[in-house]
Amino acid sequence: MTTNEIREALVAIERSVDVPPVDRVAFQARVRAARRRRTTGRALVAVGAAAAVVTAGVVGNAVVDEPQSAPLAEAPGEVTAGSVPDTVFFTVDHRLTALDPRGVVHDLGQVSEGVIGWTTDHVYALDDESHVTVRRADPPFAAAASPVPGPVQSVALSGDGRYLAWHDLDKQVHRYDLDAGREDVTFAATADSYVAGVSEGGVLVASRSGLSLRVAAGGVAVPLEGDSDGWASDVAGRLVTVDESPEQSRLYDLSSVSARLLETFAGSAALGPRAERVAVIVPESRDRARVEVWDGGTLMPATGLGDVVPTAVRWADETTLLVQGGRGLYSCDIDLRCGKLPVDGEPDLGE
Amino acid sequence: MTDISFSEFMAARWAPLYRTAYLLTGRREEAEDLLQSALARTCVRWDGIHDKRAADAYVRKAMLNQMSRQWRTRRREQPTDELPDVGHDGGIGLRAEHLDLWTEIRRLPPRMRATLVLRYVEDLSEADTAAELGCSVGSVKSQTHHALKRLRIALPELQLITRELS
Numbered sequence: 155m156t157t158n159e160i161r162e163a164l165v166a167i168e169r170s171v172d173v174p175p176v177d178r179v180a181f182q183a184r185v186r187a188a189r190r191r192r193t194t195g196r197a198l199v200a201v202g203a204a205a206a207v208v209t210a211g212v213v214g215n216a217v218v219d220e221p222q223s224a225p226l227a228e229a230p231g232e233v234t235a236g237s238v239p240d241t242v243f244f245t246v247d248h249r250l251t252a253l254d255p256r257g258v259v260h261d262l263g264q265v266s267e268g269v270i271g272w273t274t275d276h277v278y279a280l281d282d283e284s285h286v287t288v289r290r291a292d293p294p295f296a297a298a299a300s301p302v303p304g305p306v307q308s309v310a311l312s313g314d315g316r317y318l319a320w321h322d323l324d325k326q327v328h329r330y331d332l333d334a335g336r337e338d339v340t341f342a343a344t345a346d347s348y349v350a351g352v353s354e355g356g357v358l359v360a361s362r363s364g365l366s367l368r369v370a371a372g373g374v375a376v377p378l379e380g381d382s383d384g385w386a387s388d389v390a391g392r393l394v395t396v397d398e399s400p401e402q403s404r405l406y407d408l409s410s411v412s413a414r415l416l417e418t419f420a421g422s423a424a425l426g427p428r429a430e431r432v433a434v435i436v437p438e439s440r441d442r443a444r445v446e447v448w449d450g451g452t453l454m455p456a457t458g459l460g461d462v463v464p465t466a467v468r469w470a471d472e473t474t475l476l477v478q479g480g481r482g483l484y485s486c487d488i489d490l491r492c493g494k495l496p497v498d499g500e501p502d503l504g505e
Numbered sequence: 506m507t508d509i510s511f512s513e514f515m516a517a518r519w520a521p522l523y524r525t526a527y528l529l530t531g532r533r534e535e536a537e538d539l540l541q542s543a544l545a546r547t548c549v550r551w552d553g554i555h556d557k558r559a560a561d562a563y564v565r566k567a568m569l570n571q572m573s574r575q576w577r578t579r580r581r582e583q584p585t586d587e588l589p590d591v592g593h594d595g596g597i598g599l600r601a602e603h604l605d606l607w608t609e610i611r612r613l614p615p616r617m618r619a620t621l622v623l624r625y626v627e628d629l630s631e632a633d634t635a636a637e638l639g640c641s642v643g644s645v646k647s648q649t650h651h652a653l654k655r656l657r658i659a660l661p662e663l664q665l666i667t668r669e670l671s
Contacts, residue, residue, distance in 0.1 A: 160656070161625040163606040164528060168626060170599045171527050173520040174537060184545035248647050265647070282647060283654075323658065441574075 233460040236485040236493025241291055242470045243269045243277045244483065246499040250279050252295065253483075257496050262295045268504030270318075271311030273332075278311050278318065286320065301330045301337075308349040310358075313390045313427030313469070319352035321359075327368070329357050341370050351389035355408065358394060360384030367394065367408050374408045377415075386422060390429035397422040400437055405448075417448065424467045433467045433475050445477055447490055458492040459484060468503040478503045511551040514560055515544060522564055528622045529568060531611035543567035565627075569637055572615055609659045610652075617652040620645055 241254045250266040253259050264287060267280040276298060277291050286302040286309055289295045302309070302320055309320040319329045321343060329339035329352055344361050351358040356369040358376075365384030366373035378384050379398045386397035392408040393416070403423035406413040421436035421443070432448040445456040445464050456477070464479040473488040483501040486492035495501075509517075522544075526536035543564045547554070554560055610618055616638070623634040624645075635642045 157625060157653070159602075160606065160610070160621060160653075163603040164610070164622065164626045166599050166603045167607045168524045168528055171524055171533075173523045174533070176515070176519055177537070177541070181541050181545065184541050185548050188542075188545040188549045247641050247643055267651070282650065 233462065233484075234458055234493045236458075236495050238470060238476075238485050238495065239474060240274070240470065241272075242474075242476060242485075243272050243279070243291075244476075244478075244497075244501045244503050245269060245279075246497065246501050248282070250277075250289075251497075251501070252277070252291075253495055253497060254293070259497055260293065260295065262289060264289075268502065270309055270504070271313075271315070273311075273315030278309075280306075280309065286318070301332070301335075302328075307347075310349050310352045312352045312354070313388075313425070313429075314353075315427075317352045317354065319349050319357045321347055321349045327357055327359060329369075339369055341368065348385055350385060350387040351394075353389045353391055355389065355392040358387055358389040360387060365396065367392070374411065374413060376406055376408070376413050377404075379404070388423070388425035390425045390427060393425060393429040395419075395423040395425045395432060400435075403434070405432060417451075419448065421446075423448075424469060426469050426472050428472050430472060431469075433469065435464050435467060445475070445486070445490075445492075447475065447486075454490055456486050456490040456492050458486075466503045476503055509557050511548050514551075514557065515548075518561060518564070522561065525565060525622070525626075526568055528626060529572060529619050530615070531618060539568050539571060540564075542571055566637060569619060570639075572619060573639060605660070606656070609656050612659070613652055613655060617648050617655075620648040621652050624649060 237257060238253060238255055241252050243250065243252050245251060245266050245268060248265055248267070250262040250264040250269065251259060252262060264279065265282045266287075267282060267284065270278040270280060270286065272278065272291055275291055277289050277295070279287050279289075281287050284305040284307075286300050286306060288298040288300045290298060301318060304322060306320040306322055309318070311318050316331065316333050317329055318332055319327065321327050325343055325345055325347070327341050327343045327347065327349060328337055330336070331338045339357065343359060344363070347359050347361040349357055350360050350365070356367040356373060358365065358367050359373075365376040365378055365387060367376065367389060376384070376387070376394050376396060378396065384396060388395045394406045394408055394413070395403055396406070397403045400422055401420060403419045403421065404415060405417040405419070405423065405425075407416050417432075419432065419434045419436075421434040424433045426432065430449070434446045434448060434453070435443050436446055437443045441463060443463050445459065445467060446453045447456065456475070459477065459479070462477075462480040462482065462484065464477050466478040468476045470476050470485070475486040475490070477484040477486060477492060478501060481500045483495045483497045483503070484492045485495055523536060523540055526540040527533065530536045530539055546567050547560065547564050554563055610621065613621070619638060620634060623629045623637055624631070629637065631642050631645045635645045638645065
């Protein structure tokens with residue numbers, strides 16, 4: 155196949171597609187909404203400009219009779235510096251990157267599609283040919299042997315770092331016990347299957363026929379509601395989270411023969427490594443969202459993210475949550491106090 | 506085109522922009538939704554667009570910005586397996602291999618698909634594609650590389666199935 159063939163195909167499709175008439179009623183509604191958003195934006199700018207004028211007046215007059223406002227040090231948009239207790243991994247511009255607890259950023263010298271996960275000893279990532287690479291998790295991040303022999307279609311590391319599971323190009327799903335150093339589960343899957351997660355309970359596989367936690371041909375089915383395809387799912391132990399839409403996800407217990415619904419969240423969810431906490435990105439409007447963490451049945455909001463719009467979260471461990479948003483990376487401690495990590499560029503958690 | 510009204514612009518450019526939106530999204534309903542949103546943004550800013558000849562590029566950029574927000578919000582950018590919307594039922598000059606290739610292109614993650622559309626349909630350079638997508642040139646190269654690799658892996662199987670069915 156050549157790029158010319160792709161060009162010809164795209165142009166041919168472009169020319170052949172039927173064009174619907176303009177839905178003018180829907181379009182007018184969108185124009186009204188766009189005008190409202192634009193007006194709101196302008197109002198905020200005007201308030202900011204007024205505040206700037208007031209500040210300039212105060213600075214320009216040594217003696218002022220007017221009462222002064224309180225300083226704005228605790229403005230909602232302010233974000234403090236964050237840190238991480240252990241080295242964390244992500245990509246910046248498709249390069250595998252680490253941030254250590256001293257705040258030093260390391261370019262590991264590897265082009266990467268994304269970070270699969272890491273343990274205290276190793277970091278697992280995909281290179282630009284969809285091979286699983288393994289490196290030591292501390293400087294100089296030396297390369298180590300990978301248990302995966304060839305390119306993969308999808309891959310996941312368990313939250314406890316014990317299992318690695320992948321779907322190879324021959325449509326076989328494998329689970330590898332990293333502690334024992336051997337493959338302990340293998341089964342055939344369909345070409346469209348996707349390994350969404352892995353735990354000691356099995357491999358969480360999404361496909362056209364549904365989502366299930368499998369150890370062989372059989373498995374426990376996980377309900378898929380709405381338009382969910384099961385791709386954005388997590389498993390830890392026998393608990394599974396499923397994103398049904400950006401506005402809803404569900405937590406299931408798969409301890410018995412059928413999935414039992416435990417909780418419904420108003421956003422997309424990320425299950426903690428020990429299945430004790432769930433981080434949720436809760437959309438508030440088209441351009442705003444917040445992070446909450448479910449812990450023993452209670453939802454607690456993350457603080458210190460200012461005006462950052464979170465787009466992805468990942469648990470570094472059960473007590474440290476990483477948040478990606480606004481072209482930056484943030485860490486939140488066990489009390490959900492978050493701070494910005496000293497990473498330049500546009501870090502990508504790969505979640 | 507310098508004094509054209511927004512209504513005239515929309516009437517003249519709806520069809521070609523819809524076709525671009527369709528290539529970007531791979532789905533008719535999403536394409537219409539995406540284009541309507543981008544045109545609504547363009548409409549409220551129309552007076553601020555001094556060179557109306559650049560309005561097409563403005564709308565395209567608005568579509569890409571919106572797609573970019575969506576694929577970041579979705580957290581995991583994954584290929585689509587379910588293709589309930591064929592989009593078209595073929596047409597004059599549309600060869601079977603074009604449809605096969607399009608089926609696989611539609612399965613690509615949205616950013617990869619957008620990269621192919623900008624590079625091979627809009628004929629943008631790698632640098633211009635990077636500017637449109639708000640990413641680096643290296644990212645464009647990587648996305649293109651992976652898109653081609655996925656298509657090459659997918660198509661031998663598809664051709665085999667086609668032969669078996671025929």
